[in-house]
Amino acid sequence: MSDLLERLRGRGWRMTAQRRVVAEVLNGEHVHLTADEVHARAVVRLPEISRATVYNTLGELVSLGEVLEVATDKRAKRYDPNAHQPHHHLVCARCGAIKDVHPGGNPLADLPDSERFGFTVSDVEVTYRGVCPNCAAA
Amino acid sequence: MSDLLERLRGRGWRMTAQRRVVAEVLNGEHVHLTADEVHARAVVRLPEISRATVYNTLGELVSLGEVLEVATDKRAKRYDPNAHQPHHHLVCARCGAIKDVHPGGNPLADLPDSERFGFTVSDVEVTYRGVCPNCAAA
DNA sequence: ATCCTACACTAGACAATGTCTAAGTCAAGT
DNA sequence: ACTTGACTTAGACATTGTCTAGTGTAGGAT
Structure with missing residues (x-):
């Protein structure tokens, strides 16, 4: 969602292909992906994207309040793009x-x-x- | 708590020094320990107890409903001995x-x-x- | 009391998830 | 177009948890 990208740019985010792809993956399907699932989907669009970048970007999105971390079980954290409606x-x-x-x-x-x-x-x-x-x- | 040990023996649990120590550690302090914290405390009383045994025993206690798993954050699971009072x-x-x-x-x-x-x-x-x-x- | 055997324990390899670092790359302001 | 500092990369490392093969032992049977 370009809304999101605009908001982030407004907050001083440097816009890179990697960040765009991660944001698009999250907004694309409204499911709750793990970091590795996000990475897997991101690699399809941008084959050289690294795991570390996906983790970093997800962490930044969480800090910025654009995405929620969900720790429902002991397994991997999941990321919820639906951060603006409480649920x-x-x-x-x-x-x-x-x-x-x-x-x-x-x-x-x-x-x-x-x-x-x-x-x-x-x-x-x-x-x-x-x-x-x-x-x-x- | 010997109550606990009795209950478990009644359910066919084979009583071993390791299991006794793990149960005692959990009942000893009513805090929410991680598996490794339980291991650390267990080692004090029974130096040769292995990590695997602590994990196994905690898993069994959870299956038996004697202890609750708490996944409050992304870090390690914590174990709550207060399983019989809902909270x-x-x-x-x-x-x-x-x-x-x-x-x-x-x-x-x-x-x-x-x-x-x-x-x-x-x-x-x-x-x-x-x-x-x-x-x-x- | 001793023996047997299934269940339990150990050490350590392995797996999954997440973090960090050093070096190279690039977005965006000038 | 240049420059610079933020960003990215690959891969090592850390933490937490799981599994296995071999050894030990609790507790019933004798």
């Missing part, structure tokens, strides 16, 4: 598939001061776990 | 400290059928993120 995740315990969900309720309000231990709480992450229709059928 | 976690974004919390509300009920994508949803995990008093002071 939570539904994860299949068998195959690891991830869906974005928008539950009602306000978990932040559900944590009383007495349970905050002096922390400054800024964010809540809700992960629903279950079995997806595909895995349930198998 | 959620409050994590410091700076130092990674974890506290058990017991928020009100019922997030499972907050996820409408229309947002379940045919999944059989069995569990919710809520992670609050913030900055702990120590890190805020620094």
Whole structure:
């Protein structure tokens, strides 16, 4: 999305072919890719792109708040391009598939001061776990 | 806790020095240790215990439902001996400290059928993120 | 008490993911 | 077009976790 590239250029990002490709891969499919999956797709368009650059670029996008890191399991981190609409995740315990969900309720309000231990709480992450229709059928 | 060891023996667990030590380490401090931290503490009591055994034993305890795996960040998994009382976690974004919390509300009920994508949803995990008093002071 | 055997343990190789470095490359301001 | 510092590359390295082949042992059978 050129929106994204514009925003980044506005923040002083030097625009390179590598960064463009990574941003395009993330925006192209609205799924939750691992860093290596991003790399695999990026290599198709730009064969000489290195793993380190993909990791660096993903890290920068996360710092800039354009992409979210999702650590649903112990495996690889996943990257969620849908950073501008708050949402939570539904994860299949068998195959690891991830869906974005928008539950009602306000978990932040559900944590009383007495349970905050002096922390400054800024964010809540809700992960629903279950079995997806595909895995349930198998 | 001998309770734990009794329960496990009742389930056909062969009792060994290694398993006893791992169970004792977990029950000894109610903090959320990584596998390597468990190993480090276990080695103090039983110098020849191997990394593989610690990983195996932790995995078994998780399968048996005696210990919970917590994947709050991208780093190592942590193990939570407090498996029998449902609770959620409050994590410091700076130092990674974890506290058990017991928020009100019922997030499972907050996820409408229309947002379940045919999944059989069995569990919710809520992670609050913030900055702990120590890190805020620094 | 001793023996047997399946289960458990060990050391270390291997795998997966992520980080770092030194040297070369290039975007973009002048 | 030149220059410069930010960017990229290849690959070594680090961390976390898994697997295997060989050895040891808990606990039931004798």
